[in-house]
Amino acid sequence: MPDVKVNGANGGSPLPTLTKKDFSSDQETRWCPGCGDYAILATVQSVLPELGVPPERTVFVSGIGCAGRFVYYVDTYGIHGIHGRAPAIATGIAVSRPDLSVWVVTGDGDALSIGGNHLIHALRRNVPLRILLFNNQIYGLTKGQYSPTSEQGKITKSTPFGSQDHPFNPIALALGAEASFVARTVDVDRGHVAEVLRAAAAHRGSAFVEIYQNCNVFNDGAFEPVREKGVREANQIRLEHGKPIRFGREGERGVARGADGGLEIVEVAEVGEDALLVHDAKRPDPSLAFELAHLAERPTGPTPIGVFRAVERPVYAEELGRELAEAHRRADAEQLAELLRSGDTWTVPAA
Amino acid sequence: MTKDVKERERVVVRFAGDSGDGMQLVGSRFTDATAVLGNDLATLPDFPAEIRAPAGTLAGVSAFQIHFASRDILTPGDRPNVLVAMNPAALKANLGTLEKGGMLIVNEDSFGDNNLKKAGYERNPLEDGSLDDYQLVRVPMTTLTVRATEGIDGLMSKDAQRCKNLFALGLLSWMYGRPTDVSEEWIERKFAAKPAIKAANLAAFRAGYNFGETAELLGVHYEVKAAPAEPGTYRNVNGTTATALGLIAASVRSGLPLFLSSYPITPASELLHELSRHRRFGVRTMQAEDEIAAASIALGASFGGQLGVTSTSGPGLDLKAETIGLAVALELPLVIVDVQRAGPSTGMPTKTEQADLLMAMYGRHGESPLPVVAASTPAQCFEAAIEAVRIAVRYRTPVILLTDTFLANSSEPWRLPEVSELPEIDPAFATEHNTEGGFWPYKRDERLARPWAIPGTPGLQHRIGGLEKQDLTGNISYDPENHERMTRLRAAKVAKVAEDAPPIHVDRVEGAEVLVLGWGSTYGAIAAAVRRVRRGGGKVDQAHLHLLNPLPRDLGELVRSYRKVIVPELNMGQLVKVVRAEYLVDADSVTKVRGLPFFTAELEEAIRERL
Ligand code: SF4
Numbered sequence: 001m002p003d004v005k006v007n008g009a010n011g012g013s014p015l016p017t018l019t020k021k022d023f024s025s026d027q028e029t030r031w032c033p034g035c036g037d038y039a040i041l042a043t044v045q046s047v048l049p050e051l052g053v054p055p056e057r058t059v060f061v062s063g064i065g066c067a068g069r070f071v072y073y074v075d076t077y078g079i080h081g082i083h084g085r086a087p088a089i090a091t092g093i094a095v096s097r098p099d100l101s102v103w104v105v106t107g108d109g110d111a112l113s114i115g116g117n118h119l120i121h122a123l124r125r126n127v128p129l130r131i132l133l134f135n136n137q138i139y140g141l142t143k144g145q146y147s148p149t150s151e152q153g154k155i156t157k158s159t160p161f162g163s164q165d166h167p168f169n170p171i172a173l174a175l176g177a178e179a180s181f182v183a184r185t186v187d188v189d190r191g192h193v194a195e196v197l198r199a200a201a202a203h204r205g206s207a208f209v210e211i212y213q214n215c216n217v218f219n220d221g222a223f224e225p226v227r228e229k230g231v232r233e234a235n236q237i238r239l240e241h242g243k244p245i246r247f248g249r250e251g252e253r254g255v256a257r258g259a260d261g262g263l264e265i266v267e268v269a270e271v272g273e274d275a276l277l278v279h280d281a282k283r284p285d286p287s288l289a290f291e292l293a294h295l296a297e298r299p300t301g302p303t304p305i306g307v308f309r310a311v312e313r314p315v316y317a318e319e320l321g322r323e324l325a326e327a328h329r330r331a332d333a334e335q336l337a338e339l340l341r342s343g344d345t346w347t348v349p350a351a
Numbered sequence: 352m353t354k355d356v357k358e359r360e361r362v363v364v365r366f367a368g369d370s371g372d373g374m375q376l377v378g379s380r381f382t383d384a385t386a387v388l389g390n391d392l393a394t395l396p397d398f399p400a401e402i403r404a405p406a407g408t409l410a411g412v413s414a415f416q417i418h419f420a421s422r423d424i425l426t427p428g429d430r431p432n433v434l435v436a437m438n439p440a441a442l443k444a445n446l447g448t449l450e451k452g453g454m455l456i457v458n459e460d461s462f463g464d465n466n467l468k469k470a471g472y473e474r475n476p477l478e479d480g481s482l483d484d485y486q487l488v489r490v491p492m493t494t495l496t497v498r499a500t501e502g503i504d505g506l507m508s509k510d511a512q513r514c515k516n517l518f519a520l521g522l523l524s525w526m527y528g529r530p531t532d533v534s535e536e537w538i539e540r541k542f543a544a545k546p547a548i549k550a551a552n553l554a555a556f557r558a559g560y561n562f563g564e565t566a567e568l569l570g571v572h573y574e575v576k577a578a579p580a581e582p583g584t585y586r587n588v589n590g591t592t593a594t595a596l597g598l599i600a601a602s603v604r605s606g607l608p609l610f611l612s613s614y615p616i617t618p619a620s621e622l623l624h625e626l627s628r629h630r631r632f633g634v635r636t637m638q639a640e641d642e643i644a645a646a647s648i649a650l651g652a653s654f655g656g657q658l659g660v661t662s663t664s665g666p667g668l669d670l671k672a673e674t675i676g677l678a679v680a681l682e683l684p685l686v687i688v689d690v691q692r693a694g695p696s697t698g699m700p701t702k703t704e705q706a707d708l709l710m711a712m713y714g715r716h717g718e719s720p721l722p723v724v725a726a727s728t729p730a731q732c733f734e735a736a737i738e739a740v741r742i743a744v745r746y747r748t749p750v751i752l753l754t755d756t757f758l759a760n761s762s763e764p765w766r767l768p769e770v771s772e773l774p775e776i777d778p779a780f781a782t783e784h785n786t787e788g789g790f791w792p793y794k795r796d797e798r799l800a801r802p803w804a805i806p807g808t809p810g811l812q813h814r815i816g817g818l819e820k821q822d823l824t825g826n827i828s829y830d831p832e833n834h835e836r837m838t839r840l841r842a843a844k845v846a847k848v849a850e851d852a853p854p855i856h857v858d859r860v861e862g863a864e865v866l867v868l869g870w871g872s873t874y875g876a877i878a879a880a881v882r883r884v885r886r887g888g889g890k891v892d893q894a895h896l897h898l899l900n901p902l903p904r905d906l907g908e909l910v911r912s913y914r915k916v917i918v919p920e921l922n923m924g925q926l927v928k929v930v931r932a933e934y935l936v937d938a939d940s941v942t943k944v945r946g947l948p949f950f951t952a953e954l955e956e957a958i959r960e961r962l
Contacts, residue, residue, distance in 0.1 A: 025814070027826065056809045061651070071814050072827065077806040079654060080816025081647070082677050088644035092651020092659065093806070095637065096610055100655070100806050118647070121640035320635075328608045328633025333770045335632070336603045340596060340767050343586050344383050344533060350582040 018049035025075040036187035036213035043193045051201050053101045060103045061090040063110035066141050067134040070105040084115020087122040094128050098321050104131040109139050112148040112168050120177040125316040126205035133210045138219035171293040174208040175286045181207035182309040186227050199307055205315045226299045239306035244276035263291045281310045355571040361420030363428035367445040368437030369406050370399050370413040373516035378415025380520055384529035386587035389577030390419040394762045395427035398701045407469035412444040421576040425875035429950040435519055439470035455485040460493035488568050492518045499558035505547040514555035521559025526572045583766040590729040590758035595625040597736025599632050602658050605776035610652035611660045612637045614645045617700040618756045619690040622662045642667040646674035653683045656805030662688040665707055672715050675749050679719040680817050682801045684743035691755040693946040702946025703756035705871050706922035711751040712900050718838045720845040723900040725753040727874035730765035741776050742848055747800045757948050758872045792825040799844035849901040855894050863890040864914040870896040870926050880954035889962050907934045917961050
């Protein structure tokens with residue numbers, strides 16, 4: 001196995017210039033016209049060539065749901081797995097092959113409902129995976145049931161009288177699972193998506209990216225306040241490491257710490273620029289990121305997007321992987337014979 | 352004083368005590384000494400279900416049985432000739448197994464009122480004549496152990512008492528002339544870091560040995576000569592270790608790094624523990640978050656080009672079914688080791704059963720055939736594991752390897768194979784285009800196996816998934832004809848595995864019209880019972896299956912050639928259903944579902960009744 005850095009630089013070896021075409025398969029895309037997935041696919045395909053990892057060392061793994069189809073459209077290695085299990089399958093790939101760049105594409109039902117356990121454990125272990133969660137707050141492929149991110153009271157085919165469930169906040173969940181990189185972006189905001197993807201690709205360990213994705217068939221408009229031109233400018237709170245958190249058309253609003261110690265949205269003119277909170281994605285303590293995650297429970301008004309958290313912590317079994325690979329290379333017939341003979345043995349001589 | 356020595360052809364000894372008494376340790380030490388002496392042997396540990404049942408209660412009794420002989424033997428023995436009972440509960444729980452007239456050695460120090468009450472004895476059985484049918488030997492083991500360890504620097508009295516199991520080991524070692532150096536060296540190694548404990552254990556062991564030699568209580572000791580065996584180097588091995596070694600050997604032979612991903616479950620956890628120790632061979636073990644992840648991670652490792660293995664027991668196999676189905680569709684190598692235990696549901700986790708056969712064969716939705724291999728004896732787990740890997744790699748398919756609690760825990764001597772004689776396993780990774788200007792992941796070879804192209808191979812990028820695939824290209828397809836073709840291709844591929852299987856070995860006698868057909872861990876009991884039936888003049892043949900799916904190609908002809916086929920199984924009759932359905936043969940079923948292996952005597956009777 002070649003010892004190659006997967007994120008960013010290709011260990012210094014020159015690569016032919018890659019283009020979007022190198023990452024586009026010959027399969028016809030089959031999402032509904034107007035689906036947010038198209039925009040995400042196009043951005044991913046345009047960012048991948050920049051990363052310096054050739055298609056044959058890139059792997060996409062998905063679960064079940066509309067997002068699951070994603071793998072068929074990128075010309076890399078890929079597995080379209082089973083419902084919820086993509087993080088586990090991808091863990092097997094990433095751990096066995098540290099020379100690969102492994103991406104998981106999942107949805108809100110796939111990652112947070114049936115596969116919740118695998119997601120949190122992949123994040124906890126800090127397996128080197130880029131996990132893209134397409135959150136459309138609905139079950140699309142099964143034709144419109146509420147999902148674990150649908151709002152309470154949501155009326156769907158399976159909840160004609162409104163759902164009783166309290167939804168997950170995916171960013172808070174990932175932070176709770178001790179994810180080392182947590183970000184959020186919005187499908188059609190291609191520049192922002194690309195920026196977040198680049199940061200995710202450069203991260204060592206698990207990178208969790210929630211992408212607000214509009215399902216125009218079963219849940220149209222769920223993200224309108226942060227997605228549609230004309231309103232999003234007022235509502236996207238773009239988090240940038242080391243910068244005061246300001247937003248609004250003219251940057252007229254911001255986030256500051258209130259008298260009760262919690263975060264609140266303020267008018268910059270009233271509090272002054274110095275009162276604004278400076279975003280720190282690299283704080284080892286996740287509490288600030290957690291507060292930001294809860295600044296907006298749902299994307300109905302001002303909502304933070306961007307990188308909430310990006311910290312360094314040991315990547316799962318990185319060192320061990322090298323040792324094992326080396327040990328495996330050395331293991332030979334003689335060593336095996338010695339292993340079989342270990343313990344108390346006795347010999348019966350030929351008569 | 353010299354005592355009489357009597358020769359015995361075979362002996363069954365059962366050590367029983369509280370789970371805190373260290374009976375498994377005594378049993379395995381006695382076993383090692385027995386193995387080194389050259390006796391043939393078979394062992395069976397019997398663990399309590401609870402980890403820490405209250406001391407002194409029946410629920411907390413732990414036992415270890417060993418059968419050793421100067422000829423070849425096949426089972427751990429039905430009834431012990433000697434029972435060592437360390438406390439009243441152990442006596443109560445195990446007395447029923449002791450043969451009438453057998454020797455009963457008890458630690459009389461533990462027969463105080465409190466322990467008697469905990470075991471549910473109203474009167475002391477050592478005093479009330481209820482043990483008159485046995486040769487009762489009362490030994491104050493605790494007292495003698497404490498006395499022997501007096502004066503050892505830094506030894507707590509609690510620790511001194513705990514050495515009484517080594518006293519028992521010493522005593523039995525004397526009774527059967529076991530070599531003492533094997534046990535003493537073990538004690539030296541094991542407690543090298545704790546000088547006081549080491550000294551105490553050595554003292555207790557020697558005190559037990561000397562007690563046998565000098566005490567009036569025991570008039571004779573016994574000799575069991577070495578059993579004739581094929582020339583070679585041997586070691587004693589249980590099914591867990593043999594399975595682990597088989598997987599490692601397959602990894603070395605194939606050049607594929609071994610990646611075991613498992614979730615803790617009794618009794619399969621032992622395999623996880625065993626393989627976790629072998630980093631020297633590049634073995635990676637991963638304790639997954641659940642059974643589903645365990646299978647999925649292993650499958651991911653296979654996609655990455657490693658030898659993905661997941662191990663479990665019944666309830667875990669239920670959970671893995673979906674991932675195994677995906678592996679059937681992806682057509683990737685994956686080995687699933689199912690150490691069967693008594694079900695349904697949680698059932699009896701520490702007890703054996705063979706009731707997962709039909710689940711292994713059919714327990715997935717849709718048409719999803721896969722090869723099933725079953726191990727027949729503890730040492731045979733080694734070959735079975737290699738065979739499972741060979742099939743998985745050659746045919747690009749998940750393979751279920753069935754063992755069970757009995758195989759996992761029992762041990763027997765194993766003649767070590769030459770590494771050069773182990774099967775070759777060639778991963779034969781795809782490295783080049785296999786069609787005009789491209790790569791078709793489902794273009795098959797002559798065995799209908801598809802190419803295994805691993806990430807990192809330039810130009811062979813491909814996407815595969817659980818959705819039905821177009822023949823050859825692997826693209827998604829809902830075409831009715833294609834689905835039927837792919838379904839039949841997958842089945843035909845699995846059927847081809849039978850072409851590699853050697854002819855079924857039949858142990859024949861002249862004029863037999865009855866065949867006893869078994870599979871899995873019942874091999875020893877069936878073979879022993881068949882021998883006894885023959886000794887009584889009965890004419891019966893025996894065959895044992897190692898490949899359960901596909902069934903060997905000569906099985907139909909074989910079962911049709913007998914007037915009667917008897918199928919003993921530790922379930923409600925699973926293989927028998929398959930045999931009846933496949934070959935329209937009126938096979939007769941012998942079943943047992945008590946969480947215990949077959950006893951030779953009961954099988955002998957069952958066969959005799961059906962002759
Ligand atoms: S159902 Fe919704 S999420 Fe699925 S493809 Fe259609 S628009 Fe996209």
